[in-house]
Amino acid sequence: MIGSLRRTLKAAATAPGLAVVLLSLGLPALFLTSVQAAAQPRAAQTTSSADQVLTWTADDSMTAYKSTPDTATAGPATIVFENSTATGNTSFMTHTLTFDVSTPGYNHDVTVNIIASPIDGTGGRHEAQVNLTPGKYRFFCAIPGHGQMVGELVVTDGGGTDTTPPQVSAQVAGDQDEDGNYVGSATVTVSADDTESGVDTVEYSLDNGAFTAYSAPVSVNQVGAHTVRYRATDKAGNASEAGSLTFTVVAPQGEDTTPPQVSVAFTGNQDWAWNYVGSAKATISANDTESGVDKVEYSLDGQPFAVYAQPLTVAQPGTHTVTYRATDKAGNTSAVGTATFRLVKAASDAECPKPGKGNCKDK
Missing domain, CATH: 2.60.40.10 (Immunoglobulins)
Incomplete structure (x- = not known):
């Protein structure tokens, strides 16, 4: 590849402008291809026997992949990333398919980082074998200036379609008097579990207010009777029925409850x-x-x-x-x-x- 480029540049010695163009196109691609080869010596050329094949393609755009999969099933899968003249890349632009391993809210157990160019050793088509787990993966192009090339892959349980909503419950804790009232304050903890696609969101409502995202135990210190409703939704979109519990908060003995x-x-x-x-x-x-x-x-x-x-x-x-x-x-x-x-x-x-x-x- 490098020898071919040198011969082309020598032939273009009388056309300096052409040489500059060839260098600007060829050298970055060669550099990135060598980085890829070092990171993945043979994986790009491995043919997989996995039943599930997920394909990404890229072209001349720096703002979006040409095509991406949206969903997949948990388990083994073959990832194919093609950035070639066949997929519309006519400028020999290099792209990557990189899986995010740090942003909260996504799965981080797949470390794919494929670099592809129409002029690399495989013509821009690469494969990698992965094992997907239920949840969401974030992928992007890591080439500087290509930051808008980003997307999500939603993976569902490989055991079949999840149609069962999560199990959700709530409990109240705090100091209680002899009548069961909570003295001074009460803390409500909501728990949810889903053994198929997994829990996506948990929400609660206090005293008929709007449902809001639950992220930590809720402290209630207003004296009086209270009702907490709660619900959960899994990653397949199944929502549980809303549960509810009631309790009463009373003022501690000796506390000032009399206005001036x-x-x-x-x-x-x-x-x-x-x-x-x-x-x-x-x-x-x-x-x-x-x-x-x-x-x-x-x-x-x-x-x-x-x-x-x-x-x-x-x-x-x-x-x-x-x-x-x-x-x-x-x-x-x-x-x-x-x-x-x-x-x-x-x-x-x-x-x-x-x-x-x-x-x-x-x-």
């Missing part, structure tokens, strides 16, 4: 009809004898709740409503309180010739 006490008081000058004159000040007070007050919030005239830090002064004439609430350090929030008052504009001296007239009560 909260109130509001108003100060300011008032007229004979008890309207506040000029301005009014609202002071909110909260008390919690167990875990203590964490925060106090208020809302004026339907505005969003804001953190209360100091007395609130109101100077806009009209009717006003203050709503308020408090939360303690154990997370208990009081019911919302409401207070309404009316504010009128202060009268000038000309409007109050005599004290006690109109809104001049305090003049």
